Amino acid sequence: MEGKEEWKSLAPPISVKVLKTLKQLGFKKMTPVQAATIPLLMTHKDVAAEAVTGSGKTLAFLIPVLEVLLRKEGPLKKMEVGCVILTPTRELAVQINEVLQNFTSNLPQFSQMLIIGGNKPSADLQHLETHGANIIIATPGRFEDLLQRRKSPCDLTAMLRSLEVLILDEADRLLDMGFEASINTILGHLPKQRRTGLFSATQTDKVESLIRAGLRNPVRITVKQKTNKTSKDQRTPSTLRNYYTICECDQKFNFLVGFLRKFKHLKHMVFFSTCAEVEYFGKALEILVKNTSVLSLHGKMKGKRSAVFADFRKLESGVLICTDVMARGVDIPEVNWVLQFDPPNNASAFVHRCGRTARIGNTGNALIFLLPTEDTYVDFIQINQKVPLQEYQEASNIEIVDVLPRLRKIAEHDRL
Numbered sequence: 001m002e003g004k005e006e007w008k009s010l011a012p013p014i015s016v017k018v019l020k021t022l023k024q025l026g027f028k029k030m031t032p033v034q035a036a037t038i039p040l041l042m043t044h045k046d047v048a049a050e051a052v053t054g055s056g057k058t059l060a061f062l063i064p065v066l067e068v069l070l071r072k073e074g075p076l077k078k079m080e081v082g083c084v085i086l087t088p089t090r091e092l093a094v095q096i097n098e099v100l101q102n103f104t105s106n107l108p109q110f111s112q113m114l115i116i117g118g119n120k121p122s123a124d125l126q127h128l129e130t131h132g133a134n135i136i137i138a139t140p141g142r143f144e145d146l147l148q149r150r151k152s153p154c155d156l157t158a159m160l161r162s163l164e165v166l167i168l169d170e171a172d173r174l175l176d177m178g179f180e181a182s183i184n185t186i187l188g189h190l191p192k193q194r195r196t197g198l199f200s201a202t203q204t205d206k207v208e209s210l211i212r213a214g215l216r217n218p219v220r221i222t223v224k225q226k227t228n229k230t231s232k233d234q235r236t237p238s239t240l241r242n243y244y245t246i247c248e249c250d251q252k253f254n255f256l257v258g259f260l261r262k263f264k265h266l267k268h269m270v271f272f273s274t275c276a277e278v279e280y281f282g283k284a285l286e287i288l289v290k291n292t293s294v295l296s297l298h299g300k301m302k303g304k305r306s307a308v309f310a311d312f313r314k315l316e317s318g319v320l321i322c323t324d325v326m327a328r329g330v331d332i333p334e335v336n337w338v339l340q341f342d343p344p345n346n347a348s349a350f351v352h353r354c355g356r357t358a359r360i361g362n363t364g365n366a367l368i369f370l371l372p373t374e375d376t377y378v379d380f381i382q383i384n385q386k387v388p389l390q391e392y393q394e395a396s397n398i399e400i401v402d403v404l405p406r407l408r409k410i411a412e413h414d415r416l
Contacts, residue, residue: 274323
C-alpha cells in the first residue's frame with residue numbers, strides 16, 4: 001500500500017538522519033496513513049487513526065516520535081523517558097523495537113528499552129536504573145507492574161515526568177485482551193501535557209471510550225481500501241486474494257495436509273482457535289508434512305514465543321501453526337498463504353488474520369476452511385466486514401490422502 005507522496009514532501013520536514021534510515025530500509029514513499037498522521041503528531045496534535053491492517057502504522061508513529069524528541073529544547077537525559085509505546089503482545093513489541101533500532105543506530109543520543117514478560121521485573125528495573133531509557137516499548141501488564149513497585153530503587157514515575165509522546169498501538173486489541181484497567185492505571189502516572197497517538201484497525205465502543213479518556217481534542221483519521229468498481233470501503237488490502245473452501249468435518253485435516261504438502265516451498269501461517277489445537281495439530285504436522293519446517297506458537301508458551309517468532313521470520317519457506325496471538329500487527333516477511341482451519345470467534349479477527357499477508361503493497365493469499373453447515377459465513381463476512389470471498393477453485397487439484405488413521409496412532413503414542 002505504497003502511496004504517492006515522497007518523504008521529502010512532509011511539512012514540517014523530517015530530519016536528515018531519519019531520511020537516511022528510511023532510504024536504508026527501502027521505503028521510498030509514504031503510505032496514506034503515514035502521510036496523514038506524521039505531520040499531525042509532529043505539530044503536537046493528538047491523533048486517533050483507524051487504518052486497515054498492513055497499512056504501515058508502525059512508521060506512522062515511530063517517525064513523529066523521533067522528530068518530536070529531536071526538536072526538544074534540551075536533549076533528553078539518561079533517566080528521562082520521552083516516549084512510551086504500549087502494544088498488546090510481546091511479538092509486536094519485539095517487532096516495533098527492532099524497527100526502532102534501525103533509526104536509533106543513526107541517532108545514538110536516544111536509548112530504548114523493551115519491557116515485556118519473560119524475565120524478572122527486578123531485572124527490568126535494574127536495567128532502567130543502570131542504563132535509563134528515552135523510549136520504552138512495552139506490554140501494558142508488565143509496564144503497570146513496574147510502575148506499582150514503590151520500593152524499587154528506580155523511580156519509573158519520576159522518569160516519566162519528561163514524557164512527550166504516548167503511543168497506543170493496536171488499541172482495539174489492547175482492550176479486547178483485557179488491558180483497559182492497566183491502561184487507565186498507566187494514564188494516571190503520565191503527565192497531562194503530552195501528545196498521544198492511538199492506532200487501531202477497527203473502531204469499537206471501547207476504543208471510543210479510550211479516545212475520550214486519553215486524548216485531548218484528537219484529530220481523527222480513517223484510511224481504508226477502495227474496491228476498484230464498487231468504491232465500497234474494504235477492510236483488507238486490495239492486493240490480498242481471499243478464498244474459501246467447503247470441507248466435510250472428517251476431510252478438513254486431510255485437505256490441510258494435502259495443501260501444505262503441495263505448497264511446501266511456500267511460507268504459510270495456519271490459524272487454530274485454541275492453544276490445545278496448536279499443540280496437537282502442530283506435532284502431527286511435523287510428522288505428516290515432510291521436508292519442511294513446522295513451528296508452533298500460542299499464548300501459553302511464554303518463554304519460547306519470542307524464539308519461535310524469530311525463527312519463523314527468518315524462514316524462506318515453512319509453516320507456523322498458531323492462535324490469534326499472532327493475528328495482530330506482526331509483520332513477517334513474505335507470507336504467501338494465511339490458512340484459517342477454524343473460523344475465528346469474531347468477524348474482525350478474520351480480517352486481522354488475513355492481514356498477516358499482502359502487507360505494504362505486496363500480494364498474498366488467504367483461505368478459510370468451512371464446514372457445509374458454515375457456508376453462510378461467506379455472506380456474513382461480505383456484509384459484516386466488507387470482504388468478498390471467492391471459492392478456491394484449485395481445491396480439486398490438491399492430492400487428498402486419508403491421514404486420520406496415522407493421526408490416531410500419533411495421538412495414541414503420545415498417551416503412552
